[in-house]
Amino acid sequence: MRLGAIEAGGTKFVCGIATENGEILERVSFPTETPEETLKNVINFFKNKEIEAMGIGSFGPIDLDLNSKTYGYITKTPKKYWSDFNLLGELKKHFDIPMVFDTDVNGAALGEATWGAAKGLKNCLYLTIGTGIGGGALVSGELVHGMLHPEMGHILVTKHHEDNYKGKCPFHKNCFEGLAAGPAIEERWGTKAYDLPKDHKAWELEAYYIAQALVNYILILSPEKIILGGGVMKQEQLFPLVRKCVKELLNGYVQTNEILNDTDSYIVYPELGDNAGLLGAVALALTIKKGL
Numbered sequence: 001m002r003l004g005a006i007e008a009g010g011t012k013f014v015c016g017i018a019t020e021n022g023e024i025l026e027r028v029s030f031p032t033e034t035p036e037e038t039l040k041n042v043i044n045f046f047k048n049k050e051i052e053a054m055g056i057g058s059f060g061p062i063d064l065d066l067n068s069k070t071y072g073y074i075t076k077t078p079k080k081y082w083s084d085f086n087l088l089g090e091l092k093k094h095f096d097i098p099m100v101f102d103t104d105v106n107g108a109a110l111g112e113a114t115w116g117a118a119k120g121l122k123n124c125l126y127l128t129i130g131t132g133i134g135g136g137a138l139v140s141g142e143l144v145h146g147m148l149h150p151e152m153g154h155i156l157v158t159k160h161h162e163d164n165y166k167g168k169c170p171f172h173k174n175c176f177e178g179l180a181a182g183p184a185i186e187e188r189w190g191t192k193a194y195d196l197p198k199d200h201k202a203w204e205l206e207a208y209y210i211a212q213a214l215v216n217y218i219l220i221l222s223p224e225k226i227i228l229g230g231g232v233m234k235q236e237q238l239f240p241l242v243r244k245c246v247k248e249l250l251n252g253y254v255q256t257n258e259i260l261n262d263t264d265s266y267i268v269y270p271e272l273g274d275n276a277g278l279l280g281a282v283a284l285a286l287t288i289k290k291g292l
C-alpha cells in the first residue's frame with residue numbers, strides 16, 4: 001500500500017510517500033510561501049504517485065470539527081497569508097482518495113506510538129518546542145480532539161524567580177510558549193539559542209518551564225511516555241534538567257515506577273527523529289485502513 005503524507009509546517013511543507021510499515025520511499029520539502037505557491041508544489045509532487053490514502057499533519061489552529069463549514073481549514077493563524085485557508089479542500093480538489101487531517105503534533109504522537117518511542121502504548125504525549133510550542137496526545141488509544149484541539153503551548157506557568165523577561169506570546173505574553181519557545185529564549189538572552197553555552201542559566205530556566213508544563217500534562221492526561229521534540233530539544237542537556245525538575249515539582253505525589261525510578265526512559269527524545277512529523281502523517285493515513 002502506498003500512502004501519501006504531508007507535514008504542513010509554518011516554515012516548510014514536508015511531503016512523502018511511504019508504505020504501511022512506515023518505510024519512507026520518497027521525501028521532499030518545500031518552503032512555506034503563500035498557500036497558492038506551496039500547494040502548487042505539493043500537488044505536483046503527488047500527481048501520478050498512485051497513492052491510496054493521504055495523511056496531513058498541519059500547523060494550526062485548524063478546524064477538525066466534521067460538522068463545521070470550515071472543517072479542514074487552517075483558521076486564525078498569525079502566519080501571513082494562511083488565515084482561513086481551506087487546506088484539506090484544496091487537496092481534495094486534486095486527489096480523490098481518503099484523507100485524514102489532524103494537528104502536526106497529534107500526528108507525531110500517533111507516529112511515535114506506532115513506530116517510535118511509545119510503540120505499543122495507548123497513552124502518550126508529544127510536545128514540540130521550536131518556533132512555537134504544541135502538544136499532541138494519545139489517550140486510551142485515541143488522539144485527543146474535542147471542542148477544538150489541545151493547545152498545550154499556551155498554558156500558564158509560574159515565572160522563575162530569576163526571570164525578568166516579559167514574555168513573547170501575542171495573546172498571553174508569559175504563557176509557556178511566550179516564555180519557553182525558541183524565539184523567547186533568543187529575545188531574553190539576545191543571542192541565537194544554539195549559541196548559548198550548555199551550562200548557561202538559560203537552560204535551567206527553560207527546564208523549569210518545560211517541567212512545569214509536563215507536570216500539568218502528567219496530572220491531567222497520565223501519559224505512559226512523554227516525547228519532547230522540536231529545535232530547542234536538540235539541546236540534550238535539557239533532558240536531565242527537565243527530568244530532575246519534574247520529580248521535584250511532583251514531590252512524591254505520583255508514585256509510579258516511571259516517575260520514581262525511570263524518568264530516563266519516561267521523558268525522551270523522538271525515536272523517529274527528524275521523520276517524526278512525516279511518519280506521523282503516514283500514521284494518520286493508516287487510520288483509514290484500520291477503520292478508526
Ligand code: ADP
Nearest residue numbers: 011130131132182183193194230231232234235
Ligand atoms: P519549527 O518550530 O519552525 O517547525 P524547529 O522545531 O526547528 O522548527 O524550531 C525552530 C526554533 O528552535 C528556532 O527558533 C530556534 O530558536 C530553536 N532551535 C533550533 N535549533 C536549535 C538548537 N540546536 N538549539 C537550540 N535551539 C534551537
Ligand code: ZN
Nearest residue numbers: 154169172175
Ligand atoms: Zn500564549
